[in-house]
Amino acid sequence: MVAEDNRVLAAPSNIAGILFDKDGTLLDFDASWAPVNRKLAQIAAVGDAELADRLLAACGMDPLSGHLVPDSLLAAGNSREIGEGLIAAGAPFDLEVLVPLIDDLFASAAELSVPVTELEPLFARLRRRGLRIGIASSDNERSIRVTVQRFGIGDYVDFVAGYDSGHGSKPGPGMVLGFCAETGLAPHQVAVVGDNNHDLHMGRNAGVGLKVAVLSGTGSRQSLEEACDILLNDITELEAVLD
Known part of the structure; x- marks a missing residue:
């Protein structure tokens, strides 16, 4: 989690993929x-x-x-x-x-929709780190793909899953496991990033290596901190965690 003096604690070194929630995480809710x-x-x-x-x-x-x-x-x-x-x-x-x-x-x-930050430069930098990237949302898959196309991040997104994509719904582990099947990663190599406990509990149920909560959506510090490993203001702080 974020320390009291706002230092960001380091992520596990074996993280090779990031599975983002959409609304409240990539998009300003x-x-x-x-x-x-x-x-x-x-x-x-x-x-x-x-x-x-x-x-x-x-x-x-x-x-x-x-x-x-x-x-x-x-x-x-x-x-x-x-x-x-x-x-x-x-x-x-x-x-x-x-x-x-x-x-x-x-x-x-x-x-x-309004992004939390410019998504294309962020996703490009994450890809240059060698990370595989997915988006898992409780929204329908069509909406996610519209978002991917609109913000020009299709070249960086390896996996998309909505509630209707056949992987089950949050907080079940299916979306994480689908991301792993698509990318060849193991769950412990994956970080889940989301703004509510459905995201974090999905990560926990799948056995991911890192559960990152962001305060840019519907969750609060009080509602999120128990279930997450790291708590950030928003995804603009994610690269500091990876560093």
């Missing part, structure tokens, strides 16, 4: 997702403003402040889990109708 979550609630409420506010609150977002509860459905859930939560809170939809609407909204939102 509030800038990218607050308006999307509000639109989602409007869709699920069929235009009923009062119901939309109730749906947001039930899924973890304060409808007034926009604050997200760490590890809540809107902070860490996949489209199906979010759909189930919306319906349980009163959205008048069948799940099989609502989930495609959520996936379509999230994919279109990827075109408007």
Whole structure:
């Protein structure tokens, strides 16, 4: 973790691959997702403003402040889990109708997302270190690929997994194991970087060598520090850990 004087403790020397979460890790969560979550609630409420506010609150977002509860459905859930939560809170939809609407909204939102930092130079530097790179998100795979293309990082990304890619969902180990199968790495050679406990617990369940938490998303120092090995403000500090 980050020491009290902000020194960054060193990463294990055998790390050969990094598996990034997307939202809140590579992308600024509030800038990218607050308006999307509000639109989602409007869709699920069929235009009923009062119901939309109730749906947001039930899924973890304060409808007034926009604050997200760490590890809540809107902070860490996949489209199906979010759909189930919306319906349980009163959205008048069948799940099989609502989930495609959520996936379509999230994919279109990827075109408007805001990165935490310039991603292409960062990924290029990580590749020059010889690192294999993957992205594992609770979002759908289509949205991740739109993000990869939009920010010009396709040449550096070896693996992409969403909740619908066949590797299971977080916090299960499947996305990490899929990354390992794609790259030939063992789990202990992998670092997982994410902004909530679904990411960190995925890493733990897969036996990764390093679990890195970032404070650029929905998690807080209090909610993250128990499950991580290193706690950073955001991914701009990651290279110092690797050094």
